Each structure stands twice: as structure tokens, then as C-alpha cells.
Amino acid sequence: MAVHPAAVPPCPTDLPGWRDWHKRMTDTFFASNLRDEILLEIGAQLRRCNLQLEAVPAAKKCMRNFSSFFEAVTREKLTTGHLLGASIPDEKYFSEMPYPEMLELPEALKDQQFLRWLDTNDDESLASALRYIDQINETVLEPPFEWVAFIYESQHLPTPDGTGALGRFFIYVPRQDFDQHIQFGLQHDPARELPKGVSVVAVQKTEAGTGEALRRPRARMKDFWRKRDGERIEISTRLKETGLAENCYACHKQATLPITPDPLKFDQERFGAALNTINKRMASYGAIDLDGFTRAAYGPPMGPRTSPLRTPEFLADCSAGLVKPERLARLGEAMQCATCHDGDRRGELNYPSGIRMQPKGGTLMSWYVVNHQKMPLGVTDLSLFERKALVMCLNAEYYRGQGDQPGLLESWMRQEACW
Ligand code: HEC
Numbered sequence: 330m331a332v333h334p335a336a337v338p339p340c341p342t343d344l345p346g347w348r349d350w351h352k353r354m355t356d357t358f359f360a361s362n363l364r365d366e367i368l369l370e371i372g373a374q375l376r377r378c379n380l381q382l383e384a385v386p387a388a389k390k391c392m393r394n395f396s397s398f399f400e401a402v403t404r405e406k407l408t409t410g411h412l413l414g415a416s417i418p419d420e421k422y423f424s425e426m427p428y429p430e431m432l433e434l435p436e437a438l439k440d441q442q443f444l445r446w447l448d449t450n451d452d453e454s455l456a457s458a459l460r461y462i463d464q465i466n467e468t469v470l471e472p473p474f475e476w477v478a479f480i481y482e483s484q485h486l487p488t489p490d491g492t493g494a495l496g497r498f499f500i501y502v503p504r505q506d507f508d509q510h511i512q513f514g515l516q517h518d519p520a521r522e523l524p525k526g527v528s529v530v531a532v533q534k535t536e537a538g539t540g541e542a543l544r545r546p547r548a549r550m551k552d553f554w555r556k557r558d559g560e561r562i563e564i565s566t567r568l569k570e571t572g573l574a575e576n577c578y579a580c581h582k583q584a585t586l587p588i589t590p591d592p593l594k595f596d597q598e599r600f601g602a603a604l605n606t607i608n609k610r611m612a613s614y615g616a617i618d619l620d621g622f623t624r625a626a627y628g629p630p631m632g633p634r635t636s637p638l639r640t641p642e643f644l645a646d647c648s649a650g651l652v653k654p655e656r657l658a659r660l661g662e663a664m665q666c667a668t669c670h671d672g673d674r675r676g677e678l679n680y681p682s683g684i685r686m687q688p689k690g691g692t693l694m695s696w697y698v699v700n701h702q703k704m705p706l707g708v709t710d711l712s713l714f715e716r717k718a719l720v721m722c723l724n725a726e727y728y729r730g731q732g733d734q735p736g737l738l739e740s741w742m743r744q745e746a747c748w
């Protein structure tokens with residue numbers, strides 16, 4: 330077999346060299362359709378070339394977006410001790426924070442009887458577990474601090490423990506300084522192992538020390554792990570027990586993702602009101618900063634209000650015959666997702682939104698736009714075909730571009746005006 334020439338050229342040492350390298354790498358990455366191997370090769374070479382790049386400040390400046398992107402999105406694979414993809418090392422992420430209790434389960438949820446009810450997972454034991462939360466609420470003096478619990482089945486993904494658990498026992502635990510959104514996986518099939526997964530999104534609302542409200546809330550996320558030792562159920566962590574962790578931000582572009590239960594399994598009468606309360610609460614934070622993540626490094630928001638690409642020809646092309654010519658202008662309008670997902674009102678949808686597949690198929694974007702028909706928020710006049718086209722066009726505009734015109738992610742990375 331012929332030796333494959335190195336895909337990634339050596340480190341340049343001067344401005345023209347860097348300009349050429351930057352251009353060639355961007356070409357290669359997009360020509361490969363953003364393949365993971367190419368992504369990692371570029372990320373690795375960029376790390377090796379760091380000193381040479383530092384030595385050419387003008388190049389460094391014009392490669393700022395490119396470098397920050399490759400540094401951020403390859404961190405989890407290329408830097409030891411950063412499996413979460415955060416700039417903070419995993420160990421430190423879980424051990425040092427303004428409110429250390431943020432990433433711990435409340436003591437009441439480590440209660441053995443409560444945990445056993447979740448394991449038993451029949452109607453009666455789940456009712457007992459819910460009653461247990463009601464009892465906790467009897468000791469809460471102010472309604473805003475009441476816990477909210479409900480049960481649902483996820484349509485999108487099983488717990489990350491290989492047990493295929495889709496059922497969730499969800500508990501919202503509001504506190505003065507931070508809120509916790511906690512979910513325990515419930516066994517899917519009695520023939521399979523008991524699920525271990527328990528996860529939390531903790532939203533910090535106040536500054537530690539002063540107690541003053543943060544201008545923008547911050548979040549941290551963690552996967553716990555239930556360890557069953559005879560009768561006892563211990564709460565450990567996924568990282569400790571398996572050595573694994575993953576980049577939550579790949580999907581949690583908004584740290585608190587709205588919950589859309591499997592409608593066929595959801596007890597609307599019993600839990601519908603609680604679900605609504607939680608989704609409203611989650612949406613009310615506005616955009617949330619994630620500790621250790623620079624959101625802007627993952628690219629600009631998808632679906633901006635205006636875009637040089639969004640011409641009638643582009644819309645006709647990207648919608649691939651799914652949309653009638655007289656509806657193309659409407660399609661273009663519906664692409665303005667970033668009026669809300671702008672990084673300020675709500676986390677921006679940037680890389681890898683639209684291409685990152687969910688374990689159960691589809692992308693979060695296709696689920697919300699096509700399956701749930703929830704997005705764009707408040708829009709009711711799009712047909713199913715138009716919704717499918719909408720997802721295709723958003724991806725084309727962001728990742729693929731049109732003719733020689735690069736997509737939004739690519740132009741951002743190229744920084745042509747700077748060069
Ligand atoms: C493959 C995409 C994906 C990844 C990766 C992911 N999640 Fe989620 N997560 C979701 C979706 C989708 C929901 C919304 C619930 C639903 O409808 O299934 C969710 C919901 C949650 C919830 C319930 C609170 C909320 O925001 O709705 C918690 C807690 C949670 N995830 C924790 C985590 C943690 C911790 C990580 C990283 C270790 C993580 N998730 C990684 C897709 C993901």
C-alpha cells in the first residue's frame with residue numbers, strides 16, 4: 330500500500346506560511362465534511378505548532394477563531410484529564426467551585442429507602458418515592474423553594490451506563506444560591522441491569538461571598554453513579570467508577586435543556602403541570618454560562634437574523650424540492666433562530682448542533698423542528714416538508730455554504746477580512 334502523505338503540513342514559521350497553512354487546513358476540514366479524524370489531526374498539529382504561532386502575532390490574530398475552535402472542540406480527546414471538554418481539568422471541575430454542594434446530591438436523595446424505591450420501579454414504589462418528596466416539601470416554608478418531582482421517559486437518549494434506561498425520576502431542587510435539576514435513570518427492562526446513571530445540572534444564581542445575583546447564571550454538570558453493595562446503594566461518580574466522562578455542552582447548548590417526554594408514556598394528568606413548571610423555570614434563566622466553556626469558541630450562532638447566503642437560489646437549492654417556490658421567502662424567514670438562540674436570551678446553537686446525532690437518531694435540531702414541531706417557537710404555519718427543509722437549510726447555511734461561498738462556520742474560521 331502506498332504511504333499516505335501526511336494530511337497536515339509542518340508548522341510554518343512566517344506570516345505567508347501561516348496564511349497558507351490556515352487556508353489549506355480550513356479547506357481540508359470542510360472538504361472532509363468535518364470528519365472527526367481530520368478535526369483531531371488539525372487540533373493535534375495546532376497544539377504542536379503553538380510556539381511557532383506565538384512567534385507570529387499577526388498570524389495568531391487572524392487565526393483566533395480557527396485556533397479557539399480547534400483547541401476547544403478537540404480538548405476532550407487530545408488533552409489528558411479533560412474528558413468533559415472543559416478548560417478546567419475534570420478533577421478540579423468536580424472539586425473546586427464557588428458552592429461545593431452544587432455538585433453533590435442533597436442528603437435526602439441518598440436515603441436508602443428512597444433509592445430502593447427507585448430500583449424497585451413499580452407503580453407502588455414510585456408513588457412512595459414521590460410521596461417522600463412531598464414530605465420533604467412539608468418542611469419547606471416558602472413555595473419558591475419547594476421541590477418538584479415527576480416521572481417521564483426520554484425520547485432522545487438512554488442513561489450513559491449501557492443499561493438502555495430511558496425512564497427518568499426527575500427532581501428540581503431550588504435553593505437560594507443555586508438550583509439543581511437532578512434525574513435518576515429508571516430501569517427500562519427488568520431483564521437488564523439496574524441503571525447506575527444519575528445526573529445533575531446545577532445552576533448557580535448568586536456570587537459566592539457577596540450573595541449578590543449574578544448578571545448571568547452559571548452552570549456545572551455532573552454524572553453520578555449508583556453502586557450497589559449488597560443492600561446498600563452508594564452514590565459515587567461516573568468518572569470515578571468508569572474513568573469516563575463526556576462533553577455535555579455538545580448537546581446542552583442551553584445548560585438546562587427543555588424536557589420533552591415520550592408522549593405515549595407520559596402521564597399528562599398526573600405530571601403535566603409539574604413538567605410545564607420545570608420547562609418554564611429552565612427557560613427563565615436566559616442564557617447560562619458553563620464553567621470551563623467559552624461558548625464563542627464553538628462558532629457563531631446558527632440561523633442569524635440575516636445572512637449573505639440566504640438568497641432565493643440558495644433557498645431553492647437547500648430545500649431540495651420540498652418547498653414550493655412561493656414559500657421559499659417564508660422558509661428564509663423561519664431560519665432566524667438566533668433572534669432567540671443568540672447567546673444572550675438563550676444558549677446559541679453552534680457546532681456541533683445540527684450534525685451531532687442523538688443516540689436514538691436525529692439531531693436535537695431535527696427533533697425540535699420536525700418531530701416535536703416546537704421550533705421555531707410560536708411558528709405554526711410550516712408543513713412537515715417545510716420543517717424538514719428548514720433543518721436542511723440551516724445546516725447548509727452553517728456547514729456547507731453555497732457554490733464558492735463558504736458556510737457561516739467556515740467564514741468565521743477563515744477571518745478573511747483580517748488577513
Ligand atoms: C447526546 C446529547 C446529550 C449529551 C451529550 C448530554 N445530554 Fe443531558 N440531556 C439531553 C437531552 C435531549 C435532555 C432533555 C431531556 C429529554 O427530553 O430527554 C437532557 C437532559 C439532562 C438533564 C435533565 C435536566 C435538563 O437540562 O433537562 C440532566 C441533569 C442532564 N441532561 C445531564 C447531562 C450531563 C451531566 C451530561 C454530560 C456528562 C449530559 N447531560 C450530556 C441530551 C444530552
Ligand code: HEC
Binds near residue numbers: 664
Ligand atoms: C422566539 C424565540 C425562539 C426562536 C425564534 C427559536 N427558538 Fe428554539 N427555543 C426557544 C425556547 C424558549 C426554547 C426552550 C423551549 C421550552 O422550554 O420548551 C427553545 C429550545 C430549542 C431547542 C432545544 C435545545 C436548546 O438548545 O434549547 C432547540 C434544538 C431549538 N430551540 C432549536 C431552534 C431552531 C432550530 C430554531 C430556528 C428554526 C429555533 N429554535 C427558533 C426559543 C426560540
